[in-house]
Amino acid sequence: xxxxxxxxxxxxxxxxxxxxxxxxxxxxxxxxxxxxxxxxxxxxxxxxxxxxxxxxxxxxxxxxxxxxxxxxxxxxxxxxxxxxxxxxxxxxxxxxxxxxxxxxxxxxxxxxxxxxxxxxxxxxxxxxxxxxxxxxxxxxxxxxxxxxxxxxxxxxxxxxxxxxxxxxxxxxxxxxxxxxxxxxxxxxxxxxxxxxxxxxxxxxxxxxxxxxxxxxxxxxxxxxxxxxxxxxxxxxxxxxxxxxxxxxxxxxxxxxxxxxxxxxxxxxxxxxxxxxxxxxxxxxxxxxx
Amino acid sequence: xxxxxxxxxxxxxxxxxxxxxxxxxxxxxxxxxxxxxxxxxxxxxxxxxxxxxxxxxxxxxxxxxxxxxxxxxxxxxxxxxxxxxxxxxxxxxxxxxxxxxxxxxxxxxxxxxxxxxxxxxxxxxxxxxxxxxxxxxxxxxxxxxxxxxxxxxxxxxxxxxxxxxxxxxxxxxxxxxxxxxxxxxxxxxxxxxxxxxxxxxxxxxxxxxxxxxxxxxxxxxxxxxxxxxxxxxxxxxxxxxxxxxxxxxxxxxxxxxxxxxxxxxxxxxxxxxxxxxxxxxxxxxxxxxxxx
Numbered sequence: 001x002x003x004x005x006x007x008x009x010x011x012x013x014x015x016x017x018x019x020x021x022x023x024x025x026x027x028x029x030x031x032x033x034x035x036x037x038x039x040x041x042x043x044x045x046x047x048x049x050x051x052x053x054x055x056x057x058x059x060x061x062x063x064x065x066x067x068x069x070x071x072x073x074x075x076x077x078x079x080x081x082x083x084x085x086x087x088x089x090x091x092x093x094x095x096x097x098x099x100x101x102x103x104x105x106x107x108x109x110x111x112x113x114x115x116x117x118x119x120x121x122x123x124x125x126x127x128x129x130x131x132x133x134x135x136x137x138x139x140x141x142x143x144x145x146x147x148x149x150x151x152x153x154x155x156x157x158x159x160x161x162x163x164x165x166x167x168x169x170x171x172x173x174x175x176x177x178x179x180x181x182x183x184x185x186x187x188x189x190x191x192x193x194x195x196x197x198x199x200x201x202x203x204x205x206x207x208x209x210x211x212x213x214x215x216x217x218x219x220x221x222x223x224x225x226x227x228x229x230x231x232x233x234x235x236x237x238x239x240x241x242x243x244x245x246x247x248x249x250x251x252x253x254x255x256x257x258x259x260x261x262x263x264x265x266x267x268x269x270x271x272x273x274x275x276x277x278x279x280x281x282x283x284x285x286x287x288x289x
Numbered sequence: 290x291x292x293x294x295x296x297x298x299x300x301x302x303x304x305x306x307x308x309x310x311x312x313x314x315x316x317x318x319x320x321x322x323x324x325x326x327x328x329x330x331x332x333x334x335x336x337x338x339x340x341x342x343x344x345x346x347x348x349x350x351x352x353x354x355x356x357x358x359x360x361x362x363x364x365x366x367x368x369x370x371x372x373x374x375x376x377x378x379x380x381x382x383x384x385x386x387x388x389x390x391x392x393x394x395x396x397x398x399x400x401x402x403x404x405x406x407x408x409x410x411x412x413x414x415x416x417x418x419x420x421x422x423x424x425x426x427x428x429x430x431x432x433x434x435x436x437x438x439x440x441x442x443x444x445x446x447x448x449x450x451x452x453x454x455x456x457x458x459x460x461x462x463x464x465x466x467x468x469x470x471x472x473x474x475x476x477x478x479x480x481x482x483x484x485x486x487x488x489x490x491x492x493x494x495x496x497x498x499x500x501x502x503x504x505x506x507x508x509x510x511x512x513x514x515x516x517x518x519x520x521x522x523x524x525x526x527x528x529x530x531x532x533x534x535x536x537x538x539x540x541x542x543x544x545x546x547x548x549x550x551x552x553x554x555x556x557x558x559x560x561x562x563x564x565x566x567x568x569x570x571x572x573x574x575x576x577x578x579x580x581x
Contacts, residue, residue, distance in 0.1 A: 128503075223513055223536075263401055
């Protein structure tokens with residue numbers, strides 16, 4: 001908008017749409033590629049003949065069914081189980097993040113107290129600590145609790161709030177007029193009443209963003225499960241995909257791409273369904289900080 | 290009154306305080322302690338003073354991991370900054386199907402890195418991969434990407450262009466906040482498109498650039514998943530990064546003391562680099578609040 005050309009000529013428009021289409025195509029190419037290869041028979045995926053398009057829609061359907069069937073019924077790498085494990089961890093973790101962040105964000109947005117600003121800045125700073133820095137001591141802590149090889153390390157911390165979610169919710173609470181609080185207080189509401197009757201109902205879109213972003217974070221996490229899970233039957237999809245690749249070698253690319261598709265499909269679908277709130281949530285983090 | 294509120298405030302944020310103490314402060318403190326011990330998890334940690342830190346200075350693998358990580362940071366950040374600003378400017382132009390273009394460009398950023406790295410591993414494959422076939426089609430002989438240290442590093446760095454989404458939408462939002470009349474005034478004064486970009490738009494969004502550069506630095510300094518999947522750190526440790534060494538030291542060699550040392554050094558390095566960037570950034574960033 002700000003850099004709009006002064007007089008958009010016909011060629012100018014043409015170049016613009018060409019650039020947009022090119023960028024969009026390049027961006028989604030890996031996903032298309034993954035889908036295409038997952039619908040090919042091994043000979044085609046492994047030969048240097050037509051790499052992109054399956055031979056015909058009918059062959060794509062039958063080869064696709066064979067590939068996905070082979071991935072889902074693999075004897076060693078149990079993808080349906082990993083799918084369920086990932087879902088269980090994600091749901092427990094998302095519930096925890098939403099519940100705890102709703103409460104903590106209230107403390108930062110609506111209770112005025114000494115040291116609030118200071119605590120808030122400390123909390124923002126903790127977002128800057130990379131996981132690899134604390135993963136070794138965390139492993140030791142969880143080990144002494146007997147949590148290694150269980151799902152607990154992957155979802156219990158979420159119940160203590162995540163800095164990013166608290167930040168997003170707090171920013172959203174700040175936009176809700178305080179007069180509403182005062183009215184509720186006159187009607188006899190305490191803090192809990194204000195939170196549950198005013199702020200939560202009004203911040204449902206923000207809660208959705210927090211839940212979505214956290215769901216994707218958990219779904220995509222690789223290093224956490226890699227460090228904390230030990231038994232194969234507890235693996236998440238991320239670990240399962242890696243295990244599948246290291247077990248088969250990189251040769252059956254059609255199967256590997258089918259497995260990747262299984263992992264990618266839910267997040268991609270969620271993103272497409274909620275893309276608007278998703279993108280808005282992320283831009284909030286950068287411009288209102 | 291405010292003091293009484295402090296109790297209430299702390300009570301409300303107490304979940305975070307407990308989590309912060311248990312999952313951030315405690316691990317950091319334990320990390321410092323373990324970093325001064327020799328510990329393989331079998332027996333109690335044996336205090337060794339600064340021995341691990343001295344070992345780190347002379348460790349060849351540390352040198353390689355440090356060099357690779359720094360190289361990766363230094364190339365990735367400018368590349369991503371330019372790419373995400375350019376994409377944001379392109380996508381901020383009024384055009385039909387704007388939401389569609391934005392969703393398409395953002396989409397790969399939501400994919401699990403494990404899956405994205407798997408796809409790119411195939412795309413970069415020397416014989417089968419689409420990258421070398423594309424190069425072939427225009428008459429260029431593509432390299433065996435994962436057989437050379439340099440090309441493997443290039444491959445990993447280039448893959449980052451597909452995950453610019455978050456930075457891009459943040460730039461997009463900040464471009465919306467650049468006052469239109471500033472650009473129009475400059476345009477009437479005959480300032481070219483490039484001149485307006487350099488002298489109006491970029492200064493106006495410079496605080497956001499600094500923000501994104503810092504986030505980019507923190508992400509780049511902990512790079513792990515993509516090289517772990519695509520190259521396993523090879524060939525010849527050519528794409529072996531700091532976080533991979535932390536992981537290997539702890540969970541492959543069982544050397545918890547040394548792994549903690551590596552983690553603490555990583556933490557301090559990121560902290561210092563961030564503070565340095567903030568200090569340098571202060572001289573270049575234009576805050577609108579300071580406008581006369």
